[in-house]
Amino acid sequence: MKIHVCGAGGEVTGSCYLVQTSQARVLVDMGMFQGYAKADEKNESLGAVEPAQLDAAVLTHAHIDHAGRLPMLPARGLRCPVHCTPATADLARILLADAANIQAMDTERENRKRERRGEPPIEPLFTDSDVEAVCNRFNPLPYGELRQIAHGVKIRLVDAGHILGSASLEMTVQENGSTKTIIFSGDIGQSHVPLLADPVTFDHADVVFMESTYGDRDHRPLQQTVDEFREIIKQAAWNKSKVLIPAFAVGRTQLLLYYLTEMLREGSIPDIPIYLDSPMAIRATELYGKHQGILDDDTRRRHGEIRRGFERVNYLVTPAESRALNERWDPAIIIAGSGMCDAGRILHHLKHNLWRKGVSVVLVGFMSQGSLGRRLIDGAERVRIHGEDILVRARIHTLGGLSAHAGQSALLDWFKPMAASRPMVVLTHGEDRARTPLAEKLRTRHGVDVRLPVNGDVIDLSARPA
Numbered sequence: 084m085k086i087h088v089c090g091a092g093g094e095v096t097g098s099c100y101l102v103q104t105s106q107a108r109v110l111v112d113m114g115m116f117q118g119y120a121k122a123d124e125k126n127e128s129l130g131a132v133e134p135a136q137l138d139a140a141v142l143t144h145a146h147i148d149h150a151g152r153l154p155m156l157p158a159r160g161l162r163c164p165v166h167c168t169p170a171t172a173d174l175a176r177i178l179l180a181d182a183a184n185i186q187a188m189d190t191e192r193e194n195r196k197r198e199r200r201g202e203p204p205i206e207p208l209f210t211d212s213d214v215e216a217v218c219n220r221f222n223p224l225p226y227g228e229l230r231q232i233a234h235g236v237k238i239r240l241v242d243a244g245h246i247l248g249s250a251s252l253e254m255t256v257q258e259n260g261s262t263k264t265i266i267f268s269g270d271i272g273q274s275h276v277p278l279l280a281d282p283v284t285f286d287h288a289d290v291v292f293m294e295s296t297y298g299d300r301d302h303r304p305l306q307q308t309v310d311e312f313r314e315i316i317k318q319a320a321w322n323k324s325k326v327l328i329p330a331f332a333v334g335r336t337q338l339l340l341y342y343l344t345e346m347l348r349e350g351s352i353p354d355i356p357i358y359l360d361s362p363m364a365i366r367a368t369e370l371y372g373k374h375q376g377i378l379d380d381d382t383r384r385r386h387g388e389i390r391r392g393f394e395r396v397n398y399l400v401t402p403a404e405s406r407a408l409n410e411r412w413d414p415a416i417i418i419a420g421s422g423m424c425d426a427g428r429i430l431h432h433l434k435h436n437l438w439r440k441g442v443s444v445v446l447v448g449f450m451s452q453g454s455l456g457r458r459l460i461d462g463a464e465r466v467r468i469h470g471e472d473i474l475v476r477a478r479i480h481t482l483g484g485l486s487a488h489a490g491q492s493a494l495l496d497w498f499k500p501m502a503a504s505r506p507m508v509v510l511t512h513g514e515d516r517a518r519t520p521l522a523e524k525l526r527t528r529h530g531v532d533v534r535l536p537v538n539g540d541v542i543d544l545s546a547r548p549a
């Protein structure tokens with residue numbers, strides 16, 4: 084049995100594994116490479132994945148760095164089902180449709196440039212109809228149920244606590260009379276975060292493919308972050324000014340809405356209107372209602388109260404509603420995409436407000452190099468938005484503790500129940516500076532064999548005794 088590491092080897096994007104036995108070929112995730120110049124080129128090649136040869140595919144969660152290249156597969160011969168949780172199926176439809184939209188716009192812009200240079204046009208990686216084709220192959224599998232997906236291959240999905248519907252995958256593979264258990268962690272969330280249930284652990288494995296995004300550090304305690312957030316909102320209400328929060332549509336947006344509506348309910352912040360200005364985030368938020376059965380105990384128990392909180396939020400669907408908000412100066416909290424301020428409706432809000440004293444911008448989560456969000460964190464005095472120079476007079480706040488990923492200690496805790504079975508550990512979905520310290524900790528604490536593969540490496544399990 085061999086497992087090809089086709090992506091996320093020493094980087095956080097492009098998650099993709101191919102499990103190959105003498106009787107079956109199973110794909111686990113087919114993510115997009117993102118965030119650097121050569122990403123487009125890498126996305127075009129499917130590497131070791133031959134879609135027509137696959138017996139099954141499994142998707143751990145809807146994020147584009149895990150699902151983003153699935154739509155390329157049906158046109159290249161994919162005929163098998165794609166197994167994922169029901170919530171992932173719903174969420175992936177939304178995120179992939181958005182990705183197709185971005186592809187279409189980027190390709191159009193690139194082709195206008197190419198035409199002016201006299202070069203031939205390029206094609207997008209996939210279109211709307213490719214998204215439709217792959218979504219029709221989704222075969223929902225609720226958490227905890229066992230399913231045979233190929234000859235000698237059974238799977239079970241458990242909650243990974245990372246985003247709605249996210250899963251860790253247990254794969255049991257039988258080959259030549261021996262049985263092996265392979266765990267794919269997917270992306271592992273933090274425990275004790277509102278709305279989502281905590282990550283579920285395993286107690287036995289032969290091999291563990293484990294994410295290592297924050298393998299080198301722990302996050303700030305969540306409560307500290309929430310206290311800081313409350314102070315920012317109180318201060319802004321006192322100043323009668325706007326608070327702008329760029330946020331990712333799935334996960335962080337709902338967490339922020341939860342905290343804000345809870346603060347309103349408790350009366351710990353003044354009554355100030357909250358706007359969610361992102362059609363995609365609105366649709367993602369609706370899915371939390373549809374799939375409330377998989378949310379954490381507290382959310383299910385208080386679901387009526389939490390829903391009433393969310394009903395106080397103003398949901399802006401049309402561009403006209405969004406524009407109307409630009410022209411208003413009264414205090415408001417506005418959550419809009421995109422998370423790193425590099426596209427979307429947040430840009431209009433920033434353009435209309437960054438130059439105004441008293442306005443607060445709250446940046447949550449990771450801002451990649453070169454993004455507008457990063458320039459604001461770095462203290463830029465002026466920024467360029469839509470070709471216009473904008474003075475930065477607003478106060479820029481960063482909130483550290485709201486990551487959707489487990490920090491180092493939590494990753495070690497997640498692994499611990501499996502340690503006694505002494506699995507081989509393969510660290511992926513992390514840069515070397517993050518996964519190397521985690522590897523050291525795992526080796527010294529548990530004496531396990533830890534591998535740090537690069538893309539294209541093959542982990543050969545037939546050489547390992549059962």
Ligand SMILES: [Zn+2]
Pocket residue numbers: 144146245270
């Ligand atoms: Zn993820």
Ligand SMILES: [Zn+2]
Pocket residue numbers: 095098146148149270512
């Ligand atoms: Zn990921």
